[in-house]
Amino acid sequence: MERQDRTLQWPITSYKIRISRKWVPYLFISPFFVLYGVFGLYPVLYGAWLSVHKIGAFSAPQFVGTQNYLRVLSDGVFWRSIGNAAYFLVGSLGVILPFALLLALLLNHRVVARAKGFFTTMLFTPYVTSVVVIGIVFAYLFKTSGGVLNAALEVFGVAPVSWLRDPTWAIPVLILIALWNHVGLNALYFLAGLQNIPTELYDAARIDGASGAERFFHITLPLLRPISLFIFFQAIIGSFSVFGQPFILTNGTGTGTNNSMLMPTVLLYIEGFRKLNFGYAAAVGYVLTLIMLAVTLIQLYLFRDRDRERGT
Amino acid sequence: MKRCRVLKVTAILLGPLLLGATLAQSLTLWTFAPLHATFFEEVATQMSERYPDAEINIQQIPFDTLYDRLATLALAGGRGAPDLVDVEQGPFNRFVGDEMMFEPLDSYLQASNHEDSIVRGKLDLFSWDGQIYGLEHALTPVFLYYRADVFEEHGIETPIETWGDFYEIGMRLQEQDVALTYSPLISSTRMAMADVLLQQRGEPTFDAEGSPNIRTNDYAEVHAMLQRWLDDGIAVPVETTTDFTGFLNQERYVSFIGADWTGGQLRQQVPDQEGLWRIMPLPVFEEGQPRTGTWGGTGLTMLKTSRDKEFAWEFMELAQLTVSNAIRRFELISLYPPLKAALDEPALNEPVSYFGGQSVGAVVADIADEIPSQNPSRARTLYAEAVDAHFFDFTKGDLSAEQFRDAVADELDRLISREQ
Numbered sequence: 001m002e003r004q005d006r007t008l009q010w011p012i013t014s015y016k017i018r019i020s021r022k023w024v025p026y027l028f029i030s031p032f033f034v035l036y037g038v039f040g041l042y043p044v045l046y047g048a049w050l051s052v053h054k055i056g057a058f059s060a061p062q063f064v065g066t067q068n069y070l071r072v073l074s075d076g077v078f079w080r081s082i083g084n085a086a087y088f089l090v091g092s093l094g095v096i097l098p099f100a101l102l103l104a105l106l107l108n109h110r111v112v113a114r115a116k117g118f119f120t121t122m123l124f125t126p127y128v129t130s131v132v133v134i135g136i137v138f139a140y141l142f143k144t145s146g147g148v149l150n151a152a153l154e155v156f157g158v159a160p161v162s163w164l165r166d167p168t169w170a171i172p173v174l175i176l177i178a179l180w181n182h183v184g185l186n187a188l189y190f191l192a193g194l195q196n197i198p199t200e201l202y203d204a205a206r207i208d209g210a211s212g213a214e215r216f217f218h219i220t221l222p223l224l225r226p227i228s229l230f231i232f233f234q235a236i237i238g239s240f241s242v243f244g245q246p247f248i249l250t251n252g253t254g255t256g257t258n259n260s261m262l263m264p265t266v267l268l269y270i271e272g273f274r275k276l277n278f279g280y281a282a283a284v285g286y287v288l289t290l291i292m293l294a295v296t297l298i299q300l301y302l303f304r305d306r307d308r309e310r311g312t
Numbered sequence: 313m314k315r316c317r318v319l320k321v322t323a324i325l326l327g328p329l330l331l332g333a334t335l336a337q338s339l340t341l342w343t344f345a346p347l348h349a350t351f352f353e354e355v356a357t358q359m360s361e362r363y364p365d366a367e368i369n370i371q372q373i374p375f376d377t378l379y380d381r382l383a384t385l386a387l388a389g390g391r392g393a394p395d396l397v398d399v400e401q402g403p404f405n406r407f408v409g410d411e412m413m414f415e416p417l418d419s420y421l422q423a424s425n426h427e428d429s430i431v432r433g434k435l436d437l438f439s440w441d442g443q444i445y446g447l448e449h450a451l452t453p454v455f456l457y458y459r460a461d462v463f464e465e466h467g468i469e470t471p472i473e474t475w476g477d478f479y480e481i482g483m484r485l486q487e488q489d490v491a492l493t494y495s496p497l498i499s500s501t502r503m504a505m506a507d508v509l510l511q512q513r514g515e516p517t518f519d520a521e522g523s524p525n526i527r528t529n530d531y532a533e534v535h536a537m538l539q540r541w542l543d544d545g546i547a548v549p550v551e552t553t554t555d556f557t558g559f560l561n562q563e564r565y566v567s568f569i570g571a572d573w574t575g576g577q578l579r580q581q582v583p584d585q586e587g588l589w590r591i592m593p594l595p596v597f598e599e600g601q602p603r604t605g606t607w608g609g610t611g612l613t614m615l616k617t618s619r620d621k622e623f624a625w626e627f628m629e630l631a632q633l634t635v636s637n638a639i640r641r642f643e644l645i646s647l648y649p650p651l652k653a654a655l656d657e658p659a660l661n662e663p664v665s666y667f668g669g670q671s672v673g674a675v676v677a678d679i680a681d682e683i684p685s686q687n688p689s690r691a692r693t694l695y696a697e698a699v700d701a702h703f704f705d706f707t708k709g710d711l712s713a714e715q716f717r718d719a720v721a722d723e724l725d726r727l728i729s730r731e732q
Contacts, residue, residue: 055387059411075730143551144497164551165497165704251498251553252376255697257704273383274406274693275731 050282061279068283078284081264082291084171088263089239091175092182097231099183101224104190120191123184135248138177139164142249164249167260174261177245182238186231193227194220232299240292241265264288337623338367342382343398344375345610347576347645348449354640355631368627379403386413390617395624399446401437401609405692414445415614420625426633433685434650438611440688446611447632450572450647453676453683454508454605455591457574458567460668462490471592475509475537478595482546491565494556495538495547499703500696502538505569508605509534511684513597522689524728526721536713539706557581569594571607572676575646579666587668593679602682609686648676655680691728698723 051068053061072078106112107119126134141148142163150160163169197220205215246261247254254266264284272281339359343349349372356368371394373381378397383406385393390413399407399414407413421427421444430448438446456472463470466485472478482492496502507517515530525531541547548564550556559565560582568574578589593603612632618624631637638649639659646664654660661673689695698720706716 059409077730139552145549145551162704162708165707167704251500253500253696253700255700258701273380276383276386276406276409278387 047282047285050279051286053279055278064279068279069287071280072283072287077259077262078264078267078287080259081262081267082288084259084261085240085242085263087171088174088178088242089236091171092178092235092239093232095175096179096183096186096235097228099179100186100231101190103183103187104194105220107187107191108194120184120188123187125184126181127185129181131244132248134177134181135245138173138245139249142173165257167257170256170260173249174242174245178238178242186234189227189231190224193224197223229299233296236292236295236299240288243269336365336367337363337620338369339396339620339624339627340369340371340394341396341398341627342371342373342378342394344373344378344400345398345645346372348398348610351637351641351644352631354644355627355637358630358637359627362626363623366623375400379406382407382413385615390615393615393617395615395618395620396628397613397615398449398610399438399613401611401686401688402692404438404446404611404613405688405690408440408688408690412440412443412445413616415616415618415621416443416445417447417614417625417628418444420628424625424629424633426629429633429652431650431652431683433606433683434609436685437606437609437688438613446613447628448609448611448650449632449641449645450609451650451676451680451683452571452573452606452609453648453679454569454571454594454607455675456567456594457570457578457589457591459563459585459588460590461588462566466490470590472595475595475597479537479541479544479546482541483544485566486545491548492546493541493548493567493569494550494559494565495542496550497707498550498553499699501550502703503696503699504607506531506534506538507686508569508594508607509537509597511605511686512594512601512603514601516684516687517695518687518689518692520685520687522687522691524689524691524695524721524724526717526724528717532713532717535706535716539713542707543709560585569607572646572648572672573608575666575672579646586666590667590670591672591675593675602679602684604679604682604684606683606686646672648672691724694727694731695720695724697727 052063052065054064054067055061103123107116112119144150144160144162144165147160147163149163150158153161161169163173201219201223202215205219210218240263242263243265246256246263246266250256250261254270255262265288268281268284268288271277271284341352343352349370352370356370359368360366382397382399382403385391386407418427421429431451434448434451435444437448438444458470466488468481468485472481478492485492496505503517510516510530513530513534515525515528517525517531519525538547542549548559550559557577560578575591578585594605596603612628614621614624614628633651635651635654635657638651638654639657641647642649642660648660649655655677661671661677663669664672701723702711702716702719705711705719706713711719
């Protein structure tokens with residue numbers, strides 16, 4: 001009788017129910033895997049295949065083994081781009097992070113906190129501004145003749161500087177643009193970190209007679225370590241993948257004088273799309289990924305070690 | 313039985329559609345220039361009159377994006393590729409090599425008796441390894457554009473015969489705070505300008521085989537001259553691509569070296585200066601040299617993967633090899649046609665109101681026989697890199713013109729060997 005009722009409710013066999021119940025969850029999660037497979041995994045695997053082949057326009061692929069990788073490792077231009085990205089990274093960390101932390105501390109102060117909404121909007125706006133717009137505006141600011149910056153310096157008797165053409169200034173200019181572009185977002189990250197620090201810690205330190213500097217160095221900075229780690233990773237990824245600004249600032253060459261603005265991703269683009277060296281470009285991508293992976297692992301290891309020392 | 317009936321009905325309904333899809337001609341064309349797109353739309357309308365069922369799709373794609381897409385298609389073996397593509401001569405050099413993605417046009421030109429229809433120099437620009445891959449839009453002769461009102465005001469006689477005279481006029485104008493011309497600090501524009509002057513001296517940057525021809529005295533002297541214009545103040549520096557038109561608007565210089573297509577840019581960018589500009593043949597270094605050069609150029613190419621090559625060729629022939637469309641393009645874009653049969657057409661010699669009623673055609677006819685060829689070379693992209701490496705030091709004065717020449721030549725040799 002019971003069996004008959006079930007048949008009435010479900011006009012399919014229990015075997016089919018078992019099958020469908022087994023597959024339904026997979027069906028639900030499949031969109032992610034399908035999209036990831038097509039747009040994530042496939043390009044990664046195809047890139048790996050490309051990196052061990054020599055391919056020109058419409059020509060049959062030719063297996064070259066590790067030749068492309070060996071060429072990347074011995075290519076001065078590639079290492080120049082890595083050097084530029086490392087310089088940009090160090091500069092970004094050294095300039096943007098202190099500024100961002102300072103801004104976050106100001107925003108966290110009770111006087112400024114009243115207008116926090118206004119300030120956070122102001123700080124976030126550069127981050128959502130189009131890279132192209134930023135590039136064009138800063139290209140005007142940094143022009144040698146008629147540029148705003150040189151006009152301002154002229155007031156103090158400073159001779160015009162070729163900001164965008166002089167290799168000495170290429171990366172500092174990029175750092176300055178990155179400062180304007182990213183300081184707000186990083187300040188907001190720090191602000192989120194600051195707001196997670198329990199106020200009781202500061203109260204207790206104050207009662208114990210800790211000065212403001214002592215409270216900052218012994219409470220604020222150590223407790224900001226997790227968010228700092230996150231910002232560091234973001235900075236590494238951002239520095240090695242910067243693309244739009246050098247392109248616009250160099251009138252579309254992407255390289256600057258004597259490759260002074262050449263970034264690894266720009267090199268990858270130039271090799272792949274301008275010179276049609278697809279295999280070599282893919283190898284550049286893989287070597288770059290491995291370098292970034294190594295840097296990230298080192299950093300993770302260092303942070304983990306310190307956390308262990310502190311017993312956290 | 314039921315399934316069989318469904319199949320029959322589907323076949324009856326979809327049959328004509330599928331048949332139509334197979335038989336109707338279709339063609340997709342990519343171009344980067346808005347005015348070229350307008351011109352091709354008109355040609356598409358003419359084709360539609362011949363083939364009412366044909367589907368012709370003209371797509372305008374931004375310059376860099378078009379070549380990025382073309383590169384991607386090259387990698388993908390041409391799947392989803394258009395039939396015809398407008399290729400600018402610079403990027404064309406990227407795509408030349410052992411395996412060409414373009415269809416050779418020699419047999420089509422031969423079959424339609426058009427082997428000698430286009431000026432040879434302009435066919436050379438889109439040739440590789442003895443085969444022709446593109447049909448040029450323009451003759452791209454280079455003129456000296458000048459502000460007739462300013463020249464008249466300062467009593468400057470035209471045409472200016474030599475570059476020496478040009479320099480002296482520049483120095484005279486400079487005393488009255490007028491810059492005669494501009495000199496680019498964008499390395500790619502500077503080398504294109506230098507290339508024109510080197511063509512005049514019979515020593516182009518790349519020889520007929522596409523090999524670099526840099527270690528010459530001419531190369532150093534031409535670059536020294538362009539730099540002297542800047543250093544001595546007869547030229548204003550142009551640092552960005554927007555400076556060119558920006559400075560025109562501000563009237564910061566009163567003459568410049570430019571190809572015929574620059575005339576179209578002038579009309580678009582500074583329409584309010586209509587009637588003030590004129591053109592003249594280029595001054596020369598020495599008597600007997602060509603009073604012009606060639607700068608830039610865009611060719612219509614057919615991809616190897618085109619689904620209907622005959623139909624695509626018919627479109628190409630109509631657009632690039634008929635006198636009526638050569639005239640129409642001249643009217644629309646101010647491009648003087650490279651089609652020999654059109655050169656004597658009265659319509660091309662009409663007065664142009666933007667140039668104060670001057671006949672551009674008459675100036676072109678005067679210098680037509682002197683227009684040199686521009687040789688394609690796979691190494692042009694690398695040459696740009698080589699120049700870029702030392703251009704700043706040269707313009708700053710840290711390198712002499714001779715040192716700059718040697719540094720560029722050495723760098724180019726290094727880059728070529730790196731590619732191999």
